[in-house]
Amino acid sequence: MSDPQEQLKKLQVQITxxxxxxxxxxxxxxxxxxxxxxxxxxxxxxxxxxxxxxxRFDNFGLYHVLRGHFNKxxxxxWGPADSYYLLSSSQDGFMIIWDTLTGYKVxxxxxxxxxxxxxxxxxxxxxxxxxxxxxxATIYNxxxxxxxxxxxxxxxxxxxMGFLGPDKLITASGDMNCILWDVNRAIQVNxxxxxxxxxLSLAVDQKNGRFxxxxxxxxxxxxxxxxxxxxxxYVVGHNEVTVVEQLTDHLFAAGTDDGTIKLFxxxxxxxxxxxxxxxxxxxxxxxxxxxxxxxxxDSSVTSIAFSSSGRLMFATYAxxxxxxxxLLANQLLGELSGHSNQxxxxxxxxxxxxxxxxxxxxxxxxxxxx
Amino acid sequence: xxEMEENVDEKRLLMQLKISEIKLKRVTxxxxxxxxxxxxxxxxxxxxxxxxxxxIRATSDPLLPAGEENNGIRTNSMINPYKEAMIMRRNDNxxxxxxxx
Numbered sequence: 001m002s003d004p005q006e007q008l009k010k011l012q013v014q015i016t017x018x019x020x021x022x023x024x025x026x027x028x029x030x031x032x033x034x035x036x037x038x039x040x041x042x043x044x045x046x047x048x049x050x051x052x053x054x055x056r057f058d059n060f061g062l063y064h065v066l067r068g069h070f071n072k073x074x075x076x077x078w079g080p081a082d083s084y085y086l087l088s089s090s091q092d093g094f095m096i097i098w099d100t101l102t103g104y105k106v107x108x109x110x111x112x113x114x115x116x117x118x119x120x121x122x123x124x125x126x127x128x129x130x131x132x133x134x135x136x137a138t139i140y141n142x143x144x145x146x147x148x149x150x151x152x153x154x155x156x157x158x159x160x161m162g163f164l165g166p167d168k169l170i171t172a173s174g175d176m177n178c179i180l181w182d183v184n185r186a187i188q189v190n191x192x193x194x195x196x197x198x199x200l201s202l203a204v205d206q207k208n209g210r211f212x213x214x215x216x217x218x219x220x221x222x223x224x225x226x227x228x229x230x231x232x233x234y235v236v237g238h239n240e241v242t243v244v245e246q247l248t249d250h251l252f253a254a255g256t257d258d259g260t261i262k263l264f265x266x267x268x269x270x271x272x273x274x275x276x277x278x279x280x281x282x283x284x285x286x287x288x289x290x291x292x293x294x295x296x297x298d299s300s301v302t303s304i305a306f307s308s309s310g311r312l313m314f315a316t317y318a319x320x321x322x323x324x325x326x327l328l329a330n331q332l333l334g335e336l337s338g339h340s341n342q343x344x345x346x347x348x349x350x351x352x353x354x355x356x357x358x359x360x361x362x363x364x365x366x367x368x369x370x
Numbered sequence: 371x372x373e374m375e376e377n378v379d380e381k382r383l384l385m386q387l388k389i390s391e392i393k394l395k396r397v398t399x400x401x402x403x404x405x406x407x408x409x410x411x412x413x414x415x416x417x418x419x420x421x422x423x424x425x426i427r428a429t430s431d432p433l434l435p436a437g438e439e440n441n442g443i444r445t446n447s448m449i450n451p452y453k454e455a456m457i458m459r460r461n462d463n464x465x466x467x468x469x470x471x
Binding site for chain 2: 004005007008011012014015018019021022025026028029032036037038039040041043044045048055056057058059060063084100101102229248250251265267268269270272307308309310311312327328348351352353354355366368369370
């Protein structure tokens with residue numbers, strides 16, 4: 001056996017060489033990525049349709065205002081693709097399931113912990129989930145309304161969650177990790193550790209068994225559920241990534257707390273469009289907003305949703321309400337206004353014909369084509 | 371006393387050796403990941419954008435105005451369930467009410 005001192009020297013030389021190689025590889029990767037980024041979505045669209053008028057957005061109407069919660073609504077989720085049920089969780093300690101066609105409540109489920117930040121609806125409609133400041137997720141049976149399992153494992157608040165399948169749930173947490181759970185056995189199947197800040201948002205792709213996570217470290221990462229390492233990772237900016245939402249298998253949007261939304265494409269492995277914070281006449285100055293309505297004093301993007309074709313992008317901003325973008329032309333089309341406090345969530349249903357917005361004014365509005 | 375110091379030095383050296391081995395393993399792993407990333411198949415963003423635009427413009431969307439053409443989008447003439455439900459409710463209300471002459 002050789003002298004440990006010599007071995008150590010040899011290793012240190014190897015480490016120095018490898019680190020040099022790492023630098024070169026990073027440089028090479030950067031060059032490869034830049035060579036692929038030759039245009040953006042709006043430029044290509046303008047080349048294809050030079051004088052095309054913006055998409056018409058004059059046929060939108062309000063169908064229902066759902067009243068029943070007595071505190072801020074934290075999240076809303078649509079039920080299975082063929083149903084018109086909507087799940088909402090609120091800090092009044094209840095989750096309510098609504099029939100959005102009639103506007104009536106179907107069920108109200110009392111939560112074991114009032115401080116809920118997130119909720120989820122299983123794809124078969126049998127299970128519901130909630131999670132928040134208690135660091136644990138609770139699974140409820142839809143039929144009985146009783147709790148079925150409590151998932152303990154996170155060491156910080158649960159910020160977002162989504163079902164991957166009828167019995168698989170993914171949770172994102174302030175402990176910088178995401179966890180895949182087997183709901184029936186109430187055990188952890190996989191843990192996803194790579195973020196260097198609180199994971200704030202999740203978008204689950206049930207079809208491909210993947211999910212996108214956005215965190216306060218400024219990164220959005222795409223994970224394959226079977227692998228512990230991210231498949232893709234993108235720097236969204238220096239700011240927190242407050243929301244991620246997937247449009248197609250290869251395309252997702254990430255919103256930051258400075259109000260910018262960026263569109264990332266996995267086939268070209270980079271950013272393909274950017275939507276700057278909109279300037280609206282109705283924008284309330286942050287200080288005034290905070291004093292009078294108790295809303296946040298920032299302009300962060302709080303939620304993103306796409307219409308079924310992807311042409312319309314609905315986005316909610318902490319200080320601007322719900323705004324509708326033409327995704328291709330990068331133009332503002334209009335607003336879904338009417339809430340009396342911060343609009344924190346927007347969701348399009350599985351059939352693509354209904355939009356729900358929820359607000360800190362404790363109401364939900366259902367919108368659709370007229 | 372001298373022997374003890376020698377033991378401590380040896381232990382420290384072995385520890386450093388172990389740490390260096392782990393460091394080298396990590397850097398090698400990172401390099402392999404970077405090589406895989408570089409070798410990954412990519413298309414240019416302009417091609418990707420073209421595909422996205424074609425897909426979006428060819429997909430019907432119930433939230434866009436009905437019509438033959440809406441900036442290249444084929445809008446569908448699907449019945450709007452929200453509108454239907456509203457009309458049905460109005461009709462129900464009509465039958466429930468009595469008219470006082």
